[in-house]
Amino acid sequence: MTHGHHHPPQPLSPEEAANQRIVEVLASKLRRRQVVGSRAAALETLLVLRQVIAKARFWNIDQLVAIIRAVGRRLVDAQPNEHAVGNTVRKVLHHIREEYHTASKGADTTATSKNYSIAKFVLQGQPRKHVTTQRSETKATLKENDAEDPDSFARGLKPVLMEAIQDVLDELETVYDNVSKNAKDHIHSDEIILTIGMSKTVEAFLKAAAHSRKYTVIVAETAHRYGGREMAKSLSSTGISTFLVPDSSIYALMSRVNKVILGAHAILANGGMFAITGSLLAVTAARAHSTPVVVCAGQFKLTPLWNLYHEYGALDFGDPSKVLGFNEGDLVDKVDVVNPYYDYVRPELIDAFITNDGDHPPSSVYRLLKETYDDEDNEL
Amino acid sequence: MAQKSAAAGKEHLIDSDEEVLQAVVLADSFNKRFRPLTTQKPRCLLPVCNAPLLDWTFESLALAGVQEIFVVCRSHASQVKKAIKDSKWSKPGSGIKIVPIMTAKETFSPGDAMRDIYTRGLVTSDFVLVMGDLISNIRIDEVVRVHKERRKTNKDAIMTMVVKESGVQHRTRIQADSAVFVLQPETSECLYYEPISGHPPTTTVRIPREVLAGHSEVEIRNDLIDCSIDICSVEVPSLFQDNFDYSDIRRDFVHGVLTSDLLMKNVYCYVATEGYAARVKDTKSYDSVSKDILSRWTFPLVPDDNHPGGHLYEQLRGNKYLPKDNSVSLARTCKIGNNTLIGASSKLGENVQVLSSVVGQNCVVDSGTTIRDAYIFDGTKIGANCTVTSSIIGAGVTILDHTYIPRGCLIADGVILGPHVTLKPFDRLTKRREAIAASSEPSKGSNEDDDQEEEDSDLDEIEAGYDAEAYPLGQGSNAVLWPQGPPEEEDEDDVENHKNLSYMRIGDDSWDPAVLDRDEDSDNESETSDEGESSDSFAYSAASSATSLPLGVPTIPTSDAIAESEFKAEVTQSLERAFAEDHSVDNAAVELKTLRMASNVPFSRVREAVVAAIVDRIKIVDGAVPQRKEIATVITRWGPLIDQIGGIDAVETISCLQLHCAQSPRLPIFGQILAALYQADFVDEDDIRAWHASPTAMGVGQPESRQENYQKCRTIGSHMIQQFDEQESEEDDDDDE
Known part of the structure; x- marks a missing residue:
């Protein structure tokens, strides 16, 4: 690393970046489960990253990437079960590199990635989407490790980075609308839909479909968190004909159901997913009746991970109190309660993912992942 | 952040909601239950699931939104201070300010610590008081909100205690050190508090008559874990300052406030149905709380998620970390x-x-x-x-x-x-x-020396x-x-007595000390007390629902004759002064109430003493008319005092009068005094009849020597009743005409 002769302040080291107050605050909130849910976690992460970048001092792209990765690692370690945190960091890194490429190399990058085919897919490695909108005219002046003025690189790059982060933010804010824009193509009149739990994405999707279709929703109440009750209340308030049923009747009703629509906590690289406890039950019942299973989820739930741990439950267990009351003094000592937050649903049980980036079968999730994130970020 | 701004938006008119939530942690145990583990380091630094106990407490408070914590440390204070300084809490970004307070070595009880807090003027508004051994995931900020809401309408609600529903038999509820709470179901105001100990075994709970009389509905609960999370208003430390003899927060302070006739303060309970909170106050609860953490009752405070020591654990099937x-x-x-x-x-x-x-x-x-x-x-x-x-x-x-x-x-x-x-x-x-x-190491610091x-x-x-x-x-x-038996000098009434402590040891599987026989190998000391009978009733009370506890009516304790005679002498003196200086009845009553509390005697005792003093005040003069006049003056002047003490209970008053006259030279004027009381409306006809019919009036339970005098008094009563009957029949006759 070259130093200017007038010794400008050193760039921020990744460790310092990861120990910043705002990072620490979000990390404790994640640890204490004060920020829960994929979208909330993604939003908070993005806001922290934006602040970190705005304040960061860096002389070249590697320093910037190292800072973001260190912050990302800190947040992911704080709560490995909120996959959206890591995903957001990966996405931001991807955008940073993309902006950097456009800014430094300019229009000539367009030549490198043309005729793109499955046959060449492995050789080509990263399929990179083209940024057609040429944002800035700074490309000529962008110079890394400038001995005269090392901060000029950051000054030049920061505005485009802020725009890129704003894009990610906009995407997150409009995710429900975008997922549900094709809702009427998936739900037809007089169909019976089954869903479980309370998923904001599914809620928006069903409500959007209700604008043009008349159909019925069966909501399983999803013990013991009973998100289904909330969901049923919300759907019926907008005039959708809604039934709230106990979880035990899912199988019995499945023969009448036309489609199962679920939300996801995280979509995994093999096309499987983590979803609220009870999803596996519903999906298995659907398989027995050959009922199609559709999953609605924002792109920020795409996670470059596999389910390595439990065959059925995702590795996130809550407290036993809702299952076994703490006042059951006799039993507390003798019964071990396993209360997973999420089920793992295998890819072969899912028919389609509906995302804000179009509809995809589970078998092509890996491609989506390759397009969305850079390979080197899979391990932060 | 979002949470905070929402709360601010809602309550922007009230400044008090914006205040920093303060907590006071009493880090010292003020007992020796963990010895010998605590000979070299304080209890609050013992590891629980591989993280210091104090860190669990801080994490519990952080989870509840506390922003400023005062840690009162006494033994091994410099170790505690160092531990706080080196912990993650002192880093910038932790969001919590932790201030260690080194209190004097003479701080022997939580009460002393509270007085220290008062003198230092640490707290400025309502604060959370917890012990340095708490592990909880209860939303304490919610309890604080409820407390503040209540304070807006009732300034006398000085404290809210958080208790957790658990059932009578629970591994986390240590039987030998628990309590019975008497609550008002609607407001969960705590009306009465009585501690329970394993030895001497608590077999009955005495609930003051006023509590039962004053409320149409009460809940008597023996199934609550006292989490020792108290939301206190600023008056609490100053009350400790005023009452220098309060040492324990529950046994002295709460009990004292609730039974006081003068303070007129209220204490409320917050019965937590959701969430977890428990204290590691002895080795037995160390065991049960550790198990609760491992089986995730404390979620999100679990080893794989939010480990206070900052360790990263992975949870495998079956809660293996x-x-x-x-x-x-x-x-x-x-x-x-x-x-x-x-x-x-x-x-x-x-x-x-x-x-x-x-x-x-x-x-x-x-x-x-x-x-x-x-x-x-x-x-x-x-x-x-x-x-x-x-x-x-x-x-x-x-x-x-x-x-x-x-x-x-x-x-x-x-x-x-x-x-x-x-x-x-x-x-x-x-x-x-x-x-x-x-x-x-020589670095141990000189201020450890005293302790050492x-x-x-x-x-x-x-x-x-x-x-x-x-x-x-x-x-x-x-x-x-270390030797096992009890130490030589021991106060059996103290909770910290050897036998009671033995129920709080890890591995002691008699959850209910009185039900299960102690194993021979666990018990070197011989059973001397008459436990057989009493333990049965304890078992009954513990196993059945809370409401079937045998309820005692305040009775005269037979022990402590010295204290009682002292009390009597004090009352006599106080009344003599009142008579001599011609105090108003109200002032005299206040003085008596204070005395009663100081000596902790039931109301009936005070009544006895007052009646006796008033009777003795009556001079014996010759001649029926001047005597009657003399009696009437005294009764009209001082009679109201009798009813000021513990409410109106005329039957008891007559009994007291009888008791006193039976053993004093004023026996002959018993009838006249009774008549005077009747004239002045302190007793009425029905009371006299009730007294006359009662076994006390017949001298049941009185020594042989007094029987004769008792009978004389009763005969006088019989005469009066005859007169009443005659009057009635006359009236009846009048009506008939």
Whole structure:
């Protein structure tokens, strides 16, 4: 690393970046489960990253990437079960590199990635989407490790980075609308839909479909968190004909159901997913009746991970109190309660993912992942 | 952040909601239940699931949105201070300000600590008071909100205690140190509080008559875990200051406030149905709270998620927690049971079994050893083919091969034990003191000296008393066995008495001390008290629902005759002064109430004393008319005082009068006094009839010598009743005409 002769302040080291107050605050909130849910976690992460970048001092792209990765690692370690945190960091890194490429190399990058085919897919490695909108005219002046003025690189790059982060933010804010824009193509009149739990994405999707279709929703109440009750209340308030049923009747009703629509906590690289406890039950019942299973989820739930741990439950267990009351003094000592937050649903049980980036079968999730994130970020 | 701004938006008119939420943590235990583990370090730094207890408390408070914490430390204060300074809480970004307060060595009780808080003027608004042994995931900020809401309408609601519903039999509810709460169901105002102890066994709960009379509905609950989370208003420390004899927050302060006739303050309960909160106040609850953490009742405060020590653990099926960094070395044939936590860099050998236990960091367990329900602190080595059951093994302990450690043993830091030693249940071992002196770092600081000295004298005694021949602890052992029996001078009424403490030991499986017979091997002391009968009733009360507790009516305690005679003398003096200086009835009453509380006697005693004093006030004069006049003056002037004490109970008044007259020269004027009371409307016809019919009036339970006088009084009563009857019949006659 070259130093200017007038010794400008050193760039921020990744460790310092990861120990910043705002990072620490979000990390404790994640640890204490004060920020829960994929979208909330993604939003908070993005806001922290934006602040970190705005304040960061860096002389070249590697320093910037190292800072973001260190912050990302800190947040992911704080709560490995909120996959959206890591995903957001990966996405931001991807955008940073993309902006950097456009800014430094300019229009000539367009030549490198043309005729793109499955046959060449492995050789080509990263399929990179083209940024057609040429944002800035700074490309000529962008110079890394400038001995005269090392901060000029950051000054030049920061505005485009802020725009890129704003894009990610906009995407997150409009995710429900975008997922549900094709809702009427998936739900037809007089169909019976089954869903479980309370998923904001599914809620928006069903409500959007209700604008043009008349159909019925069966909501399983999803013990013991009973998100289904909330969901049923919300759907019926907008005039959708809604039934709230106990979880035990899912199988019995499945023969009448036309489609199962679920939300996801995280979509995994093999096309499987983590979803609220009870999803596996519903999906298995659907398989027995050959009922199609559709999953609605924002792109920020795409996670470059596999389910390595439990065959059925995702590795996130809550407290036993809702299952076994703490006042059951006799039993507390003798019964071990396993209360997973999420089920793992295998890819072969899912028919389609509906995302804000179009509809995809589970078998092509890996491609989506390759397009969305850079390979080197899979391990932060 | 979003939460905060929402709250601010909602309540922007009220400034008080914007205040920083303060908490006071009493880090000292003020008792010796964890000895000998606590001879070298304070209880609050003992590890629970491999993180210092104090960090669990801080994390619990952080979870509840507390922003400023005062930690009151006494013993080993500099260690506590250092631990706080080195912890993650002192880093910028932790979002919490922690201020250690070093209190004087003379602070012997929580009450003293509260007075210290008052003198220092630490708290400025409502604050959360917790003990430094709390593990909780209850939303305390919600309780604070409820408390503040209540304070807006009722300024006298000075405290809200958080209690957790648990059922009577619960591993986390230590029977020997719990309490019965009398609540008003609608407002959950705490009307009465009575502590329960295992020895002497609490068989009945005495609830004051006024509590039952004054409320149409009361809940009497024996199924609550007292979490010792108190939301206190600023008056609480000042009340401690005013009442210098309050030492325990529950037994003295709450009990005192609730039974006081003068303070007129209210204490409320917050019965938490959701969430978890418990205290590690003795080794038994150390065991149960550790188990609760491992079985995730404390979520999100669990080892794999929010470990206060900052360790990263991975949870495997069956609540087994292993460090994420794969630093643990597990032999192929070792077995890890459910609800087990193994610290980083530990090594388990072939055929080792670890079941429902916590093993610290850098521990080594050699082949063939079984560890069950035990807690092993950092850096301990356990040799081959040992057995450790329901015990706590300190840090840096070396246990050599073939050592058998049965339930309830506590082994302090640095002990070397074995090989081929078999301990007895509930044995306690420490390192010999020469060994401590040689190995302890000189950096210990001079302010530890006082503490050290005190400890030293204790340890000297123990070392002198230990007979290495009778209880061999192995070759090369540096250990000293602590004596088991009760200490020589002991106050049986103290909660900290030896027998009661024995119910709070880890491995003591008699959850209800009175029901299960104590095992011979666990109990060296002989049973002397008459427990047979009373233990049955305790069992009954504990096992059945809360409302069927036998309720006692305040009766005259037979003990403490000296205290009582003192009280009597004081009352007489106080009344003489009142008579002489011609006080108003109200002032005299206040004075009496204070006296009553100071000596803790029931109302009936005061009434007796007052009646006696008033009767003695009446001068005996010759002639019926002047005598009657004299009586009338005294009664009209001082009669109202009788009813000011503990409410109107005319029948009792007459009984008192009878009792007094029966043993004084004023027996002849009993009838006249009674008539005067009747004239002045202090008693009416029905009361006299009721008294006359009661067994006390007939002298039941009175000594033979008084029987005659009693009968005389009763005869006078009979005459009066005859007169009443005659009058009535006359009236009836009048009506007929």
